[in-house]
Amino acid sequence: MGWAGGVVAGIALHTGLRRRVVALLFLALTIGGGLGVALYATYWIVLPTPEGARRSRLPRPVEVALLAVVVVVTTGLLATRVAGGTLFVPTLLACLGGATIWRQAAGPDRERWLRASRSTLGAPGADRMGQLRLVAGAGLVVAGALLVLQRADVNTLRDGLWAMGVTTVGLALLGGPWWIRLTSQLGAERAERIRGEERAEIAARLHDSVLQTLALIQRNVDSPREVTRLARGQERELRRLLYGTRSAGGQLGEELRAAAAEVEDAYAVTVDVVVVGDVALDDALAAACAAAREAMVNAARHSGATDVSVYAEVEADTVSVFVRDRGVGFEPAAVAADRQGVRGSIIGRVERGGGTVSIRSSPGGGTEVAIRMRR
């Protein structure tokens, strides 16, 4: 909202210039030949009022009176200047044309104008009024420029500069808003396209995995084991998609999770993996992971439990992995001799890597294999 017509405020808002700068420009143009007053009047008439806002702080009658005075002064200026006028008329014409187009860009119908302009200004009947105004504005800008150019041969370099300036301003007014809208529209379209592609990718993934698994589950209803295996495998895949795993490949956490996934698939048990901290694998840790995998397999095959918990923690100087089940358990001392699996593939492996294994088990009390490896 401004004082008289809100022209300064409106232009400041539109261009991003400070109000004071715009006002000073008008003042300078007024002192230098009266153009400022004429322009002010033009913009007052031509520029759109923002929706739901009164432009002026002055009461309506005062505003009308003021507008009348400005129009009279402008007419007077025109009358006195047209005869011998050099730059006044063409400049005014160009500004009028620019303002007409500007109004188009800022008005409520700019969306339609944009659509019309995007179809190369020529969509028949898209917005007849908008096209008319556009053509009229362009004509005025061109006319102004031509008039200036016509006089350029009789005047000096100054007129040439004016011509260039007026033409440039006219072109900027003509193309600027259109260009800005077009680029922002293109940006929005690109974002929309990316969103669409993401949706399509998720749909494809869901189709490939979830729907296939559901179909398989329906065909395997007679085998609870198979259903569990399918459901658990699918759950794992979805979790990876939804939550992602924090660790990258070649890390302890990822290796243990992969091992757990294999065991789940092969033996239709649930292996829950909790990892605190993470570290890149070296040979010793890879051996620890292989041993942990073997412990998971043993739990799945021999314990009778449906759930296996794996807990790994990376500390400053050690890495510990615990594999635990609540199954039938066994007497470690009694079976140690003939359980080559445990001796060779768990204990031997870890000890060669410089670590230790302790196994705790009791009949009926479940089993826990603890693997510790120095870092």
Next chain:
Amino acid sequence: MTTVYLVDDHAMFRAGVRAELGARVEVVGEAATPAEAVAGILTTRPQVVLLDVHMPDGGGLAVLRGVGESLPATRFLVLSVSDAAQDVIALIRAGARGYVTKTISADELADAVERVAGGDVVFSPRLAGFVLDAFRDAPAAPPVAVPATDADFDRLTPREREVLRLLARGYAYKEIAAELFISVKTVETHASNVLRKLRLSSRHQLTRWAADRRIT
């Protein structure tokens, strides 16, 4: 019998839990949306609310905030499929007394409900893992059981760490007590102290997790 209120937007899941728990607890109501849940909880005044994390209109967090301090005797237990630390930590910090995953067996769930009703807290191995992760680089607190200053909320005592490790390894309270040669009551005290630290700590990881769910 413990009175329980079910909040989950999946009717099938509510029906399943109702059927599984039917014999051991009394389900006094259920709701599918946070608004419905807050109204229902305030009228039925259950001992335990089983709360889902992800629901339309604000999820479990909206229920915790909606009920607020008006029912100090009602305890909240989070029951969720989520693996995301920020979901779990956010609800614990908003006042939930425990977190279990939906794959828990019916018996274990009934145990957890009764423990929460009795004033205990419930740590699933995953929650214990999150907590250890969040406090991983924190210096150990002096082995005093009860936090005295604000800084104590940011550190775990060596004993609390041991208890959490065993919880993460899948040990039950009774097994932890046997392992550490302490009473079950002491294990419970350690667990609830850890939960309190989880709520009141200003540790960066916890506040970041909470910020992800727009709690501070």
